[in-house]
Amino acid sequence: MRRQGLFKKMVKFGNTPNVITYGILINGLCRTGNTNVALKLHEEMTNRKGKSGLFCEPNIVCYSTIIDSLCKNGLIDKAKELFLGMQGGGISPDVVVYSSLIHGLCCWGKWEEAKGLFNEMVDQGIRPNLVTFNTLVHVLCKGGKMEEANKLLELMIQRGENPDIFIYNTLMDGYCLVGRLNSARQMFDFIKSNGYEPDVVSYNVLINGYCKNRRVEEAMNVYAEMTDKGVMQTVITYNALLTGLFQTGKIKDARRLFDEMKAHDLVPNSTTYNIILDGLCKNDCLPEAMELLITLENCRFPLSIETYNILINELGKAGKIELARKLFARLSHKGLVPTVATYSIMINGLCMDSNLEAAKKLFSEMEENGCAPNVVTYNTLMHGLCQQNESALVVELLHKMAERNVSPDVSTASIVVNLLSKDKSYSEYLNLLPTFPPQ
Incomplete structure (x- = not known):
């Protein structure tokens, strides 16, 4: 790296780097994915017997940068070790360091440790910031612990931190996850009554929640409300609605919505087409699904192996095993590699067709x-x-x-x-x- 080269020249010409120089270099190394190199540089800073013969006490910025990078790379134990070394060296962690480590612990499933660190932070008189609260609320909601998440929201407000739209959206998503759709809607209305305008994520969360619970009419009402408010829909909005419509057998509505999506100049992605293909198949529209596949192939749309898995599976279930085999054989020509799911689907189709010899042969080929x-x-x-x-x-x-x-x-x-x-x-x-x- 250029910065490292410049650093070495600086030392060679007798210029002693200070903590700011080290901090700039450590930040650059961490930002470019060279956390291990940054860690070695940090160790050299604190090692009086290091190769460079230099000693420079790292400051809180150096520690904060490396701890954050270690956490993002899943090296939690090393981050904790550095955190303890920092405290042992007489440097008190600030809210940024605590937040980085709490976020890392949460991301890697160490919730109890994260909670303990949060309590330690509060006991030390360090005021949690928005990032700290966002992290903890997100993890609690993801785990379905809505009562704890709400208590944390109350604590946040008591400490003078104003919740942002991200926290409210996270809480809505948590309610949807545990099937408390009415609470999610109340949270949505609460956002508006507190002077916030629900954003596209707020609407998408509520629509997705309704659709997953097969309350499609309510999802469509939210979609209409979204349109009236001038909030621009995204591909995610349409993907959620299409899933809900197909699951409830509303094929005509799904077709109409797909046309509406294109009319709004939104480009369907591979997930959109997978939803449509799967929906058509599950609603006894296999010929239409096959026509759509051919259209996509002719347009050179980049189809994934998951797309073919959907159709191979449905062809096998419909007793059209020869068509399924032809589609399976075409995968290599499309530059696609069958996954374990593809093989399992194909083997299932062959077994359903009582063609055990072909199924056993495919099992061996798979290995x-x-x-x-x-x-x-x-x-x-x-x-x-x-x-x-x-x-x-x-x-x-x-x-x-x-x-x-x-x-x-x-x-x-x-x-x-x-x-x-x-x-x-x-x-x-x-x-x-x-x-x-x-x-």
Whole structure:
């Protein structure tokens, strides 16, 4: 890096870098993803026996920058170590350092530690800022702990911090997550009564919540309200509404909304088309879905493997296994690599078509192509084998699962019970079943 080169020249010519110089360099290294280099530089600063022979006590800015970068990179233990070293060196953490570490702990699932650090911060007389509260409210809402999130909001207001629209949107999203749609709507109205204007995220959160709970009419009312207020819809708005409309079988409304989306000059993304294709298939409009796929292919729209998975799955369920196989064969020509989900879907279709030989062959090809089967793949093939009374092959697959440390699930147990109950030689097979390590 240029900054490091300049730093070395500076030292070479006898100019002693001060803490500001180090701080600028550490900031540059962290911002460009070179946190480990920044950490080494920090260690050199504090090491009187370092290669450079220089010693410069890091200030709070140096610590804050590196701790924040370590947390963002998931190196929480190292960040905590640096935090303790900072305190041990007589430098008191400020709200920025505490907020960075709290955010890092929350992001990596260490909620109890984050809560403890928050309490320590308050006990030290350090006033939490908006970032601190935003972080904690977000984690609480994500975990469905709405009562705790509301208490934190009250504490925030008591301490003189004005909640921003981000916090209100987060709380709305939390209520939607736990199915408390009426509370989410009340929060939405509360935003307006407190002098804030709900933004596009506020509307999207409420629309998505209604749609996920199949309250599509209310979602459409919010959409109309959004239009009346002049809030511009986004692709996310339409994706949520299209999902809700298809789930409730409102095909005509979904088509009309899609046309409206394009009329507003919003470009559908791959998620939009996946929602439409999946919705058409699940509402018995498979021919229309296939026509749309061909149109997208002809337009050279960048389709993902998930798009093809949707159609291969529906073709298999509809008994059109040959069409599914043709679509599967085309994947390599499209530059797409089948995933474990793709193989599992295809194997399921072949089993439903009673073509076990082709299913077993595909299972072997899957492994040869470096795609390791998961528990769903094993269950799918074993279920098909059970249907054809291929008990010995089911036991063989169970042994393969055990050898490859693929943990069985409830479906696996159901298959084994079915196997033992159907076969007269169940006691023989019982003795042949493998032992899986405890989870």
